[in-house]
Amino acid sequence: MAKKEQDFVKEITPKSEDYSQWYLDVILKTKMVDYSTVKGCMVIRPYGYALWENMQKELDRRFKETGHENAYFPLFIPESLLKKEMEHVEGFAPEVAWVTHGGYEELQERLCVRPTSETIICSMYSDWIQTYRDLPVLTNQWCNVVRWEKSTRPFLRTTEFLWQEGHTAHRNEEDAEEETLKMLNVYADFAENVLAIPVIKGQKTEKERFAGALRTYSIEALMSDGKALQAGTSHNLGEHFAKVFDIQYLDSDNELKYVWQTSWGVSTRMIGAVIMVHGDDRGLKMPPKVAPTQIVVVPIPAKDPELVNSKVDALYNSLKTKFRIKVDDRDGYRPGWKFNEWEMKGVPVRLEIGPKDIEKGQVVAARRDTGEKIFIPEEKLEETLYQLLEDIQKNMYEQAKQFLADNTYVAHNYDELKEIVEEKRGMAKAMVCGDEACEIKVKEETGATIRNIPFEQEDLGEVCAVCGKPKKHMVIFAKSY
RNA sequence: CGGGGCGUAGCGCAGUUUGGUAGCGCACAUGGUUUGGGACCAUGGGGCCGCAGGUUCGAAUCCUGUCGCCCCGACCA
Numbered sequence: 368m369a370k371k372e373q374d375f376v377k378e379i380t381p382k383s384e385d386y387s388q389w390y391l392d393v394i395l396k397t398k399m400v401d402y403s404t405v406k407g408c409m410v411i412r413p414y415g416y417a418l419w420e421n422m423q424k425e426l427d428r429r430f431k432e433t434g435h436e437n438a439y440f441p442l443f444i445p446e447s448l449l450k451k452e453m454e455h456v457e458g459f460a461p462e463v464a465w466v467t468h469g470g471y472e473e474l475q476e477r478l479c480v481r482p483t484s485e486t487i488i489c490s491m492y493s494d495w496i497q498t499y500r501d502l503p504v505l506t507n508q509w510c511n512v513v514r515w516e517k518s519t520r521p522f523l524r525t526t527e528f529l530w531q532e533g534h535t536a537h538r539n540e541e542d543a544e545e546e547t548l549k550m551l552n553v554y555a556d557f558a559e560n561v562l563a564i565p566v567i568k569g570q571k572t573e574k575e576r577f578a579g580a581l582r583t584y585s586i587e588a589l590m591s592d593g594k595a596l597q598a599g600t601s602h603n604l605g606e607h608f609a610k611v612f613d614i615q616y617l618d619s620d621n622e623l624k625y626v627w628q629t630s631w632g633v634s635t636r637m638i639g640a641v642i643m644v645h646g647d648d649r650g651l652k653m654p655p656k657v658a659p660t661q662i663v664v665v666p667i668p669a670k671d672p673e674l675v676n677s678k679v680d681a682l683y684n685s686l687k688t689k690f691r692i693k694v695d696d697r698d699g700y701r702p703g704w705k706f707n708e709w710e711m712k713g714v715p716v717r718l719e720i721g722p723k724d725i726e727k728g729q730v731v732a733a734r735r736d737t738g739e740k741i742f743i744p745e746e747k748l749e750e751t752l753y754q755l756l757e758d759i760q761k762n763m764y765e766q767a768k769q770f771l772a773d774n775t776y777v778a779h780n781y782d783e784l785k786e787i788v789e790e791k792r793g794m795a796k797a798m799v800c801g802d803e804a805c806e807i808k809v810k811e812e813t814g815a816t817i818r819n820i821p822f823e824q825e826d827l828g829e830v831c832a833v834c835g836k837p838k839k840h841m842v843i844f845a846k847s848y
Numbered sequence: 849c850g851g852g853g854c855g856u857a858g859c860g861c862a863g864u865u866u867g868g869u870a871g872c873g874c875a876c877a878u879g880g881u882u883u884g885g886g887a888c889c890a891u892g893g894g895g896c897c898g899c900a901g902g903u904u905c906g907a908a909u910c911c912u913g914u915c916g917c918c919c920c921g922a923c924c925a
Contacts, residue, residue, distance in 0.1 A: 378859090378874095378886095387919070396859085404898095406916065462924070483925095517849060517923055524925070577925095585925095597925060636925060667884050703885035721884055731884085814921090848925090 379711070381648045386592040391521070393642055397651050397712045400521050407519035407526030411635070414712065417659030418638055419529065423509065425561045425657065426531060426633070429553045435505040435533060440487050442510075443478040448486045452611045455485065458578020462514040480513040485579065485604070485630055488534045489612035496536060496626060499618045503546070504536040522639030523596070523848045530634035536614060536626040540605075543627035547603040550631040551584045554599035562637065563654040563764035564588050564644050565771050566598060567794075567843060569819030574803055580630075581605030587818040587843065589771045590643040593792025595818050595845035598640050601631035639848075644767050651713030652735055654763055655756040662692040662752065663714045665705045667721025678725050682718075682748070690752065710735060715759045716752065736762050778832050784844060788815040794845045800831035801839035809833060809844060818843040 379396060380388040394400050399415030411419065427437070443466060450456050459482045466478040481487065492504060509531045519525050533550060537543040551568060558564045566586035577583045580602035588598045609615070609625035618624050645652040655661050666679045679694055686692050693714075695705050702719070709717055719731040730748055732741045736759050743751045774793030778784035787795040788809075795815070799805055810816050820842050831838055 391918080402917075404916075514924075528925080530925080600925070632925080634925060701883050701885085701887065703883085703887090707886050719884070723884075
């Protein structure tokens with residue numbers, strides 16, 4: 368008996384024992400993903416995909432609110448098109464997959480499987496845009512992209528992944544910069560208020576800038592093993608692509624001008640962030656706003672099954688249009704087994720209804736985030752559930768925020784920086800001189816990189832923590848996924 | 849792509865050293881007793897032992913190749 372309990376506990380490897388194994392256990396045992404037979408590719412199973420769909424809905428709503436429209440561009444990009452922007456192609460060349468044959472015929476020109484769609488979209492924009500009245504063009508695409516990475520990890524780095532990529536064209540630098548920052552803020556809002564993941568907004572260093580961009584901004588999150596994750600990026604592309612792809616418009620002053628462009632994206636990597644930020648030794652913990660199932664009802668069988676069944680049916684019917692709710696009426700599983708299963712899957716609220724509750728006119732609710740059990744009078748059920756889901760959402764954010772605060776340190780000098788990065792784990796705030804040599808030195812000696820230069824700057828000292836020269840700005844150092 | 853580890857039932861593993869026709873636990877199916885935190889009994893189904901060659905009378909086991917997975921580096925969302 369006791370032995371069996373231990374076997375179960377071992378079903379998911381504890382985080383502290385082996386974080387990587389914990390991560391794999393969680394995603395495989397909750398049936399979010401499966402491995403496919405293709406290297407570095409994964410199958411997203413319905414439970415994982417449902418989470419992605421909910422994320423899509425929330426993001427899409429925000430994109431529409433900011434005036435964007437969805438469109439779709441081809442998967443294949445002719446080699447000549449990709450090669451037009453030199454820095455861009457050099458950045459992506461090592462990880463591009465090529466199609467060389469169509470049927471048995473060798474192609475005259477190789478086709479690249481898109482690693483990102485800047486080039487093919489720009490080639491269209493040059494036709495679409497003639498006058499300043501055509502601007503801005505605010506397009507988004509939901510699609511898959513392929514990057515032939517050397518090492519892969521489910522959700523965090525896969526050969527093929529799903530994402531959205533926004534591509535916009537503007538009249539001038541100010542409009543483009545405004546758009547770039549607006550979308551970064553959309554991502555930050557989404558991460559914090561929907562996924563309950565606190566993020567640090569900032570600008571990427573020159574070294575970490577997107578290939579072909581003028582400036583790159585990112586939101587960075589901290590995973591529960593102390594490693595950072597770039598959760599979303601927004602790029603001001605400047606006029607680079609416009610000049611290469613000849614995207615010109617006639618302005619109101621009758622001058623021919625190049626457009627200013629932006630691009631921005633988030634991917635299924637966000638799912639990995641949700642798992643690693645919120646998950647615990649019992650498994651997943653889904654933020655209520657995107658949880659595939661927000662509430663699961665577990666009926667507790669009575670002597671008279673009809674008694675409980677009719678109650679559960681009535682309850683389900685009254686709530687089904689208001690919440691993502693599921694009744695687990697499977698035969699052959701005992702309630703305790705179901706409790707554990709749904710906890711592993713991260714469902715925020717579990718309702719138990721048994722003969723005792725029906726007698727008392729109440730429902731038992733259990734919170735996934737705190738484990739707390741609450742007895743809710745039947746007539747207050749709906750409003751209490753709204754409140755409960757909101758509380759859980761808020762509490763998960765607060766906990767993640769506390770973790771971020773607890774694992775963010777200040778490095779005044781190089782010794783402190785090394786100690787933080789190598790021993791304490793987490794994020795290290797430090798002043799730097801802005802010289803790339805310091806950035807490279809830290810990376811080579813500690814493995815940590817500059818995640819970004821936060822918008823919210825603090826004054827931590829007068830000199831660069833790496834070389835001691837006068838400071839330029841504060842950055843965040845961390846090891847990252 | 850370099851170094852290391854591993855592919856045997858859905859999952860976790862034993863069997864490989866010393867070749868002899870595949871096993872355990874969980875899960876699954878059926879029947880019964882159960883059911884408020886992972887129940888129990890009985891019966892049963894499921895395997896090209898990652899894949900392809902080779903050695904051998906005979907290969908999960910030995911040899912060669914290949915594909916995939918995991919960890920640590922390097923590279924990247």
